[in-house]
Structures are given as C-alpha cells and as structure tokens.
Amino acid sequence: MTKLSVQHLLGIKYITKNDIELIFSTADNFKDVINRPIKKVPSLRDITIANLFFENSTRTRLSFELAEKRLSADVVNFSASSSSVSKGETLIDTVNNILAMKVDIVVMRHPKPGAALFLSKHVKAKIVNAGDGAHEHPTQGLLDAFSIREKLGKLKGVKVAIIGDILHSRVAISNIYCLKKLGAEVMVCGPTTLIPKYISALDVKVEHNMLKALQWCDVANMLRIQLERQEINYFPSLREYIMMYGLNKQILDSLNKEIIIMHPGPINRGVEITSDVADSKHSVILQQVENGVAIRMAVLYLLAA
Ligand code: NCD
DSSP states (O other): SOOOOOOSSSSSGSOOHHHHHHHHHHHHHHHHHHTTOOOOOOTTTTTTTEEEEOOOOOOHHHHHHHHHHTTTOEEEEEEGGGGGGTTTTOOHHHHHHHHHHOOOOEEEEESSSHHHHHHHHHHHSSEEEEETSSSOOHHHHHHHEEEEEEEOOOOTTOOEEEESSOOOHHHHHHHHHHHHHHHHHOEEEEOOGGGOGGGGGGTOESSSOOOHHHHOOOOEEEEOOOGGGGGSSSSSSSHHHHHHBBBBBHHHHHHSOOEEEESSSOOBTTTTTHHHTTTTTTTTTHHHHHHHHHHHHHHHHHHHH
C-alpha cells in the first residue's frame, strides 16, 4: 500500500491501521533524511502549505514548519492574534482568502473541537488537524506511538498508561485511538473528575491510583493539567494533585522495573513530573520532539501525493 485511505488528516479515529503503518514506514525514511548532513529533499517542491494557528503553540508549529521546509514546500504562516479574525471575519472566509493565493495544504490548530472537520467540508484544500480543542491531535498521537515502537520495537501488547487530565486532552484521545489500532493495551489514570464518562466506550482500563498504573505499565505518558480549558475546579488544590498524580524519582525508583516516560510538552516541571524524572534516562521527551518532524514530513508527503 502506498496511498492513505483519506484526503485529510482530521483525527486518528478516521484513519486505518494500514494508514498508520504507511505513515510510520514513510517516517522511518524521513528520520534518516533529517539525520543526514543535508536534511532537505525536493519531495514537495511546488506545493504550498499554510499553517493557520488560532491557538498558542511552540513545538507543533515549529515542527510542522520544519517538516514542510525539509520537504522543500513553500510555507506561509498565520496566527490568529495578528489576523483579520479579530476584525470579525469567519473561519471559512479567512481560509478561502488564503486558498485564493493557491495554497494546497492547510495545517490548522483551533480551540474549537471539530474545526478541522468543518473546514474539510467547506474548502478545497487538504486539511491537517494540528489540534482542535479537546477533540484530537493526530500527529501527536502518531509521533507518540512511533516513539514507543522505536524504543520497544513493537506496539502489540505494550502497556501504556496515560496519566493526568484526560478530560480536556486531545493528546490522550489521539493516543488512545492510535495505540488501540496498533494492538497496544491502554490505561488512563487521573482523578475521577478528570476522566471523561465516555471513556468506557474507547475500551481502555481506568485506574485512579497512580502507583498501580505505574506498576502495570511499560510506558507512562504524563499529561499537563489543561488549565486553559477548565472553567471549574476539578480538584481541591494543586498541592493535593501533585501528591496524588505528580511523578517523581522516588516513585519511579520504587517500581523495581524500568518504564519509559513520555510527555507531549509543554511540561509543568514540579506538577505532573519533576525535573529529575523529565531529564532522566527513562525519559524520551526529546526523542518525541525529534520524531515529530519525521512524522509530520510523512503525513504531508503522503497527503500531497
Ligand atoms: C499538547 C497540545 O497542545 O495539545 N502539546 C503539544 O501539542 N505538544 C499538549 C498540551 O498542551 O498540554
């Protein structure tokens, strides 16, 4: 198979296991490319890509831009704070105006869940969802699974615990879909108030005790509390949250086994993870960032084909 089954990458929910495997094998090749002295290939010459970011981002925006430049695409960037969105323009008008400048692919981050899906139905361009509210963040799900595969050589049967604010996390949802499609076992862990009620429909284990989750898993993916999406208090105090769900070196050492520690970033050091864990040999946080570029090159390359 050399083609994706989809025109757009809107979420992992909408792609197949074969799609994911094709993206991974393509990313393997691009990972070799970005580790060569000459990191650039001409694959997307004559393709124009617009990165539309309606929400803050560091890693994801830079990672997409680097991926595009390493494929030799022409790139335009747009962020909501400096655009006509603040003058009352609709999303479709904004994007159609950009497309009138002959853009082929739109990479979009947006605070509203479903924004990328909506756009894909109304504009003539390939859409890549770079995170839409608490819905999905497909390239993060892909790069996380790719990083586990790289570290452990497989995903089938691997036990992954996703720990923290599951309720507001698009990273958790995309990880769950991706890992389940590839045969991994998934557990979510956090306070009851931060575990969504629909989670049982996704066929994952639920655990509220972090130590038990850590004892069960091969990989722990630690998530940030998404304070910007919380309108009410979901736990009594940050101090109490840290006591129950903050991962430190002492807890890690007490496990008597090696587990892999992941984090999508941005890290809140001293909250969900302490510095000695984030910077330890167990952590693959920076490998995740490196793999992010290769995964995004693969996605853009396959969608443009
Ligand atoms: C995540 C995001 O924005 O969804 N970060 C990322 O893309 N690397 C997670 C987060 O914001 O906590």
